[in-house]
Amino acid sequence: MSLLDVRQLRKRFGGLVVTRDVSITLGKGDRVALIGPNGAGKTTFVNLVTGHVRPDGGTVLLDGKDVTRASPTARVRAGLVRSFQVTRLFSEMTPEEHIALAMLQRLGRSRRIFADFRSMPDVVDEADRILSLFNLSGIARVPVGAIAYGQQRLLEVALVMALKPKVLLLDEPAAGVPSADIALIERALAQLPADLAVLMIDHDMDFVFRFARKVIVLAAGGVIFDGTPQAVAADARVRQAYLGSYADDRGTA
């Protein structure tokens, strides 16, 4: 059975159809890339699936359960976690606090009012491990508002990893990350549990193709391709809608 089963999802903003009967399934261990030109509706798809935006129609099944009407919070608790294309972090809190808070939430300790995570060795250890995976240990205690944007992007990915999801939706995790640091994201992605289902949106094709075993192409709100990374570049509709120049580059290279 698939972990995430999205059926016939529909959304329009005013007159603009942004999601056109999109159906996508993710199973255990899947590594899927969702690509498409700007404004194709990729982020909206993530917003719909995670409950940040209400769909006009369609269903979202998580682990076989219908969560179409569930709150974003409930979906996260059921294991459906997303990252944001535009970094959303707490500017006055430190990277360490971000990771700790995510872990405390996961461990069901975020309601405690007479506790301090710094006296919880398990939280301190794991937070440190995750931060060092992203080379963020050096700035673990600097307020996020004062660290470089590229590092904030890395923290955005570190944060979702700390939630230990079953299904992970990454919205352009590498956007804004200095190219030298993209390797850090790849290294972290490589360490994700094998049975986790991951869907990643990105515009960096080399990065996407190294990661994904399956590619879905979205254009003008609809799925126009669903297949292997090898086949995508050869697909005429995809070339026309989006890949054009890139595919030609590869062809001649």
Place this chain on the structure above:
Amino acid sequence: MTTDATVKARNAASLGRVRRSAAVDATAVVIILAAAALLYVLFPGSLALFTRMVAIMMLALSLDLVTGFAGIATLGHAALFGAGAYAAGILASKFGFTDPFAMLGVGAVAGALAGIVSSVVILRGRGLGQLVLSIAIVQLAHEAANKLSAWTGGSDGLSGIAPAPIFGLYRFDLWGRTAFILAVALLVVVFVLLRVIIRSPFGMLCRGIKQDPVRVRAMGAPVYGTLVKLYAIAGAVAGLGGALSAVATKVVGLDSLSFTLSAEALVMLVLGGVGKLFGALIGTFVFIWFEHLVAAINPFHWLTIVGVMLIVVVLFEPRGLTGAAEALWTRARGGRR
């Protein structure tokens, strides 16, 4: 990779930071106690004023939780203070339960309940809407207290409050010594508890909600429930302040449930510095002291001074007096290097 030794060292360092936070709190407590002792000795005739300060400090601390830490705008926070004051006063004058701790306990519970009710209304709104709803709440509470004069004494105020001696031993004397000592003891306990709470996972969650509620939801944490819980805690603190003022002054007036007091509490908080807890204490102290000095000469001057004070603070040191002190401290340390 990490070895056992580095893990141990890291955990020890982390516990060290916990201890440092505790040391800061302990220092703050010592300063509060020293200041209280000094005031007690230097101004034995003004203890009633200082006790009132402490009661209002609880209101300002409570407001700091809600506004400073969770970012909820409110101009109706006195509703929680007044709920505590009237609950304690009615308990004593109408039901004859005059044990001061019973009065304080009931005041805190009433404040917490008022906090929950307020939050359910205020959290419906956003930004300016929250402000408007909060004003509506305090006005409605004020009007209700005015109308229910059989219980509250209406505009004459609620009198006939005669708290029994503390532990049956210490009477509330004419000079207000007992009340002052009780007030300072309560303040220390509340202050330390709040410092612990803001460092807790729950406190981190509240700070997170202020900065980005969408991210908090995306981490799977509840926003609404957390804020209601915070409001209940804040309500208990403000209600305790109200009950303290009822115990100490033996009267409860409609002004304890007013828009004016709500707005003044916000001014005190801004003056002292938002989001630090220390700011609530310092702002209240400076505000009420000034008020006392100037209002004795001419009440009109007082309002002018409040206006000027606010403009100066907001324009030149938006982080308030504690922010200014912090800046001076950092500069002094930087200069020595």
